[in-house]
Amino acid sequence: MFDTIVIGNDLSSLIAAVTSGLSGKRTALLREGHIPSFYSESGYTFDIDPFPWTGFGQNEFVRQFLTAVDSALIEEHLIHPLDPSLQVLFPNHRINITNTKEGCLKEFKREFGDEIGAIESLYETLEQKNDVLSNILNKGFYHRPNSVRDIARFTGYAPALVWHRLSLSRSFKTFHKNIKMQRFIDALTLLFSNISVDTANAFVRAYALTPLFREQFYFTGGRHTLTDKLTSIFSESGGFLFEGCSIVRLQVEETVTIELAMKDENRTMNSRSVIVSEKWEKLKTLLFTDKRFSRMNRRYNAIGKPLHPFTLHVGVSDKGLPEQMGEHVIIVSEEDKTMTNGNLLFVEMSSRSDPFRAPLGKRAASISVFLDESPLRLSNAELQEMSYGMLENIQSHIPFFKENIDHLNIEKSIDISRQYQEVICRKYSNNRSSILGISPLSSATPVHNVFLTGGMVFAGLGFIGEILSGIDAAKFVIGG
Known part of the structure; x- marks a missing residue:
């Protein structure tokens, strides 16, 4: 028993x-x-889950939990902060999310000079609400109340939560006419939460933007x-x-x-x-x-109906990549379209200094999209067409990418993407109020x-x- x-x-x-x-x-x-x-092939190693893992900074939740499980579980020499922690590419725009507020605002000013005042205001609001979001975790308010005691605790804090939510909503609404900034927020919401963009409220969006304040990490090997x-x-x-x-x-x-x-x-x-x-x-x-x-x-x-991940595994020569290309890159192909079915690409790239994931002078790239239909329901031909479209999209932002592909097994990527639907989170619609x-x-x-x-x-x-x-x-x- x-x-x-x-x-x-x-x-x-x-x-x-x-x-x-x-x-x-x-x-x-x-x-x-x-x-x-x-998944390993031709000297390249790819994580089955290619999406960012958060919470590994000093005194952050995931690191504290794993250290409590086993103090030797996180080997400090094998995990290091990314800088930039994330790059977001639009047609004619590139934003590097750095590890400092000054660096981030400098990037925003370069790309969105006319909107920098509103962006600085949003940044300050998010900084102020960061403690609120931390309290949600520390006090367990993320739970749905399951007892009278839970309901009483939540009810006492509810007025403050409503006020903070309204404050965040007002900040986000200042960008309703700026399509690029909207898409930037949408992209991070899709990547760093498991709620679909169209049903994510102000708290979810604010939480998804915490990479603006907290380090993201790379795991060697x-x-x-x-x-x-x-x-x-x-x-x-x-x-x-x-x-x-x-x-x-x-x-x-x-x-x-x-x-x-x-x-x-x-x-x-x-x-x-x-x-x-x-x-x-x-x-x-x-x-x-x-x-x-x-x-x-x-x-x-x-x-x-959720959005389903699909990943293409590519080995590429580093000489064909921009020198400043980081390990985590979001590519938004068309700003006036939704983030699904190939319009948003997330590229997880092995580090140039990682000898375990790619041969010398090469890098392992996991290119992911979110689909309206599960890969389990789509035919091989449909997923092959999607794969070719993903490569064309990345080529339009990284001009020599396709010419420098060293390894590509589309059939294997399709097989893995079907298998990992029980492993990787989908993006859910939260229609409950x-x-x-x-x-x-x-x-x-x-x-x-x-x-x-x-x-x-x-x-x-x-x-x-x-x-x-x-x-x-x-x-x-x-x-x-």
Whole structure:
């Protein structure tokens, strides 16, 4: 009998399993299929998750959590701040997000001289609200209230939150006639939150702009080294890891019964509780068909159609890249179009000084877009056409990119992008009305021993929300 079983391939599920296991609970982590944490070919190594990880600065939440798990988990010589932390490219405009306020404002003044007064005002407002956003994390206001005590705490702070939200909304509205600045804010909202741009409120947008104030980091060798270490910590601390299995039945009563089909045997497992990733492909068929989850299923369906990531993995000669090109680059191809279906590209690039991810003189580039349809639903021909369009878009901003491609396996990239839909967060529509607009769905469910984790739970907090949702679900099990 396990204390809890965690089902999921994503980072949130791993965090939930590690948190539960280190608390002394007998914990199993079930990962269906064989989804690797990285992809290597022709001397290039690509993280399966190419999107930015936040919260690794000194005294920031993710670093503090990981250090508490294992003080040696973050090897200081393998993680270093990026400068610029992000580059945003428009037709005829380039903005470098530096690690200083003065540097950022200098960039904005160069590109948006006529609007610099309004931009400085927005920057000051965001700086002032930074403490408010930190309090949301520190005081747990990102939760949906699940008890009378929670409601009382939130109600007492609600008037202040409403005032801060209105203040932020007024600041953002000053740019309603500046399409480039609007698209800049939209681009960061899409990248640093898991809420779609059209449903992101002022708090979500403000939180997504925190890279303007906080360092972003590069992980030498790839971030998969960190998740692989976490997996090892889970196993070495007494956790049970089952990979490549298939869950054929999930029954929830006073205890949880799970039937697994494995390579060499079938197995039945019992647990006092279960934590399930919202990305698990069998969530609706094996769990939400239970009538006790009918209301939660309606909420899940009401969240709306998400945007799905698709990534192209490219090896490129460094000689064909601009000398000032950083490791994290957003490219907006057409300012008057939405950020989906190839108009926004996010390029994650290996560092020139990283010997583990690319041969000497080369760089590994993960080029990602967000699609209205899942790669699982699109044909190979449609995704190949999208891939060629992505290369044309990047070529229009980086003129010698295509000529210097050293490695490209579109078929493999399509296969990986289909696999990683259970790993990487989609961008969700948050149609539910709330003050914060951060949490479309709660970790708690109508059944006392079933809990959810995953990026949807605290979607407005982006990557940090993924970590929090794992911790949050585990705390329900632990009782803390």
